[in-house]
Amino acid sequence: MKKYLLAIAIAFTLLPAVAQQICPVIPLPVKADKKNGSFKLSNSTVITSADSSLGTYLQEELFRRFGISAVTKQKKGSAEIVFKKASGLTNPDAYTLSISNNKVVISAGAREGFFNGIQSLLQLAEVAPLSGKSIQLPGWEISDAPQYAWRGVMLDESRNFFGKQKVKSILDWMAFYKLNRFHWHLTDVPGWRIEIKKYPLLTTVGGIGNIVDPKAPAAYYTQEDIREIVAYAQERCIVIIPEIDMPGHAAAANRAYPAFDGGGTDRYPQFTFNPGREGTYQYLADILTETDELFPSQLIHLGGDEVTFGNAAWDSDTGVIRLKQAMGLKDRKQVEDYFIQRMADTVLKRHNNVMAWDEIATAHLPADSTIVCWWRHDKPEALALSLQKGYSVVLCPRLPFYFDFVQDSSHKIGRRWKDGEFNTLQAVYDFSAGNIPVTKGHESLILGVQGCIWTETVHNDKRLDFLLFPRIAALAESAWTTSSRKAFNGFLGRLKAQQPLYAKDHLNYFDVFQPAKHPESGKVGTNYID
Known part of the structure; x- marks a missing residue:
């Protein structure tokens, strides 16, 4: 057990500038770059998705986990989470996740990819600060796909x-x-x-x-x-x-x-x-x-x-x-x-x-x-x-x-x-x-x-x-x-x-x-x- 404690000590003694760049998602994404800006996840967040089941799932998870009542609509909102079809992502599990000011975009070529992007978003939200019924998500650009199907x-x-x-x-x-x-x-x-x-x-x-x-x-x-x-x-x-x-x-x-x-x-x-x-x-x-x-x-x-x-x-x-x-x-x-x-x-x-x-x-x-x-x-x-x-x-x-x-x-x-x-x-x-x-x-x-x-x-x-x-x-x-x-x-x-x-x-x-x-x-x- 000492080796685990030593390993975690090493993990947390990284230089602060480097440590801040570590993406907290499990499993580790293929590429994850920390970006400036942030997205406020709150009751005013609008989820737009052509696949209503994905939007509903994310809406239910946000409420179950954080008590946040996001809304699902077809029209754009001022602070929105958007699901975007990406024909270039041929691996059905692949996705990209972009978090910036007032916008989160999950791109994928198939439902599986969108779903994986949702999980990365939820993991980032779980470790971000919760203030009342809002979460300030830091900016990230993630491109990801698994080695195995x-x-x-x-x-x-x-x-x-x-x-x-x-x-x-x-x-x-x-x-x-x-x-x-x-x-x-x-x-x-x-x-x-x-x-x-x-x-x-x-x-x-x-x-x-x-x-x-x-x-x-x-x-x-x-x-x-x-x-x-x-x-x-x-x-x-x-x-x-x-x-x-x-x-x-x-x-x-x-x-x-x-x-x-x-x-x-x-x-x-x-x-x-x-x-x-x-x-x-x-x-x-x-x-x-x-x-x-x-x-x-x-x-x-x-x-x-x-x-x-x-x-x-x-x-x-x-x-x-x-x-x-x-x-x-x-x-x-x-x-x-x-x-x-x-x-x-x-x-x-x-x-x-x-x-x-x-x-x-x-x-x-x-x-x-x-x-x-x-x-x-x-x-x-x-x-x-x-x-x-x-x-x-x-x-x-x-x-x-x-x-x-x-x-x-x-x-x-x-x-x-x-x-x-x-x-x-x-x-x-x-x-x-x-x-x-x-x-x-x-x-x-x-x-x-x-x-x-x-x-x-x-x-x-x-x-x-x-x-x-x-x-x-x-x-x-x-x-x-x-x-x-x-x-x-x-x-x-x-x-x-x-x-x-x-x-x-x-x-x-x-x-x-x-x-x-x-x-x-x-x-x-x-x-x-x-």
């Missing part, structure tokens, strides 16, 4: 369920930090969390239990809940990717519909779907069809991980034996790949892309519509194979992007890797795809990065906050800002200025500057699968 967060709600309001809160913070992909892990061993109307027992039976209490009342999202959350995310330019895990991690579903159970082990009973039963494929196709109708992302994550933990029963299953003979499959891995290929075909026929964990690299899937999540940091060969096959890749290696790992040497709850490694704020911040040798020559296939929150030790909102904040800010800058422009000391200075916002939102964040401020909470001794 995919800037993601994954939340596991099978092991512990958090509900609509917490998910919306996470989406709000993702938007604030320009994160734009929410990977929603909705099914696994402890519980099934998405309503499928054709198979109601998936939620009424499969939704029972969590990692702490296997008999906890059923908890899940109705289809109406899903639509509400998806719309909320869309307003914030966030794409939600649902995960229906298969053929492993299927115990919750198999408790509901045991006819499709492919067996497991004493440690992991009912772990797999049965690949040797033709009805399994139709059953899962029905589930994927209903899921696809709820999510406009045109992308479904099929899981595909850790199947070996529970597929030994396939060797003695008569249906699987017949399948192997009929299709010329030599072993369980080939059966697994066959299964994934069939389920991927179901998704692809609906004009979607398919996504899965890196175990599916061995399957034969179309390169132009397959996305692999590389999570096994100790298996670069899985990443190499994915890239060699031309699959697009999202980098989410356990080290440093699994946020269920502890983040400080003093923490006792949560994961550490086999040699004691864990995921500090700086490790998240410093990550660079360029440091992974097998990515050389395949840079165009790297879509971006993603932080993953598995919830074996996350039993409540308080613990979730502790693991997510402030690492979500470091993740955002790692995803947005190129390595050549990153500087951890500078990031800490900007984070220090934003930390009061976490308290304002009643988050139980980990304070890297005062570690004792919010002590670690949770339960020791959780059993992880991998």
Whole structure:
């Protein structure tokens, strides 16, 4: 922890003339120049935008955050915030932000860019002086665009369920930090969390239990809940990717519909779907069809991980034996790949892309519509194979992007890797795809990065906050800002200025500057699968 305190001390001992030029926005913009003049943000501010949803969103955020009641109009005002279409900005996430006397101009070529410009404006307002119900924004000229299109967060709600309001809160913070992909892990061993109307027992039976209490009342999202959350995310330019895990991690579903159970082990009973039963494929196709109708992302994550933990029963299953003979499959891995290929075909026929964990690299899937999540940091060969096959890749290696790992040497709850490694704020911040040798020559296939929150030790909102904040800010800058422009000391200075916002939102964040401020909470001794 001393290194953090030293770093922040260095950040604040910069020459005053230099320090004043540091843009306080996270993630750090590509170019930000301090200008003379300022803009008074107040109840007389007029917001003009051809896209009424953007104007309304900004208006609501100004009131929620500062109590400022700006007005949205089509005509110009004396002090206005203007959204200006810029055809020259071809990257949909790119924007420019100009703050001067009596005028703020956000320019972009697409809605995503305008939205990102709004977030930079809000961040500047959050650290500017508030006088009554007005804020004096200093002059800035910002030109900005991300290094990656995919800037993601994954939340596991099978092991512990958090509900609509917490998910919306996470989406709000993702938007604030320009994160734009929410990977929603909705099914696994402890519980099934998405309503499928054709198979109601998936939620009424499969939704029972969590990692702490296997008999906890059923908890899940109705289809109406899903639509509400998806719309909320869309307003914030966030794409939600649902995960229906298969053929492993299927115990919750198999408790509901045991006819499709492919067996497991004493440690992991009912772990797999049965690949040797033709009805399994139709059953899962029905589930994927209903899921696809709820999510406009045109992308479904099929899981595909850790199947070996529970597929030994396939060797003695008569249906699987017949399948192997009929299709010329030599072993369980080939059966697994066959299964994934069939389920991927179901998704692809609906004009979607398919996504899965890196175990599916061995399957034969179309390169132009397959996305692999590389999570096994100790298996670069899985990443190499994915890239060699031309699959697009999202980098989410356990080290440093699994946020269920502890983040400080003093923490006792949560994961550490086999040699004691864990995921500090700086490790998240410093990550660079360029440091992974097998990515050389395949840079165009790297879509971006993603932080993953598995919830074996996350039993409540308080613990979730502790693991997510402030690492979500470091993740955002790692995803947005190129390595050549990153500087951890500078990031800490900007984070220090934003930390009061976490308290304002009643988050139980980990304070890297005062570690004792919010002590670690949770339960020791959780059993992880991998």
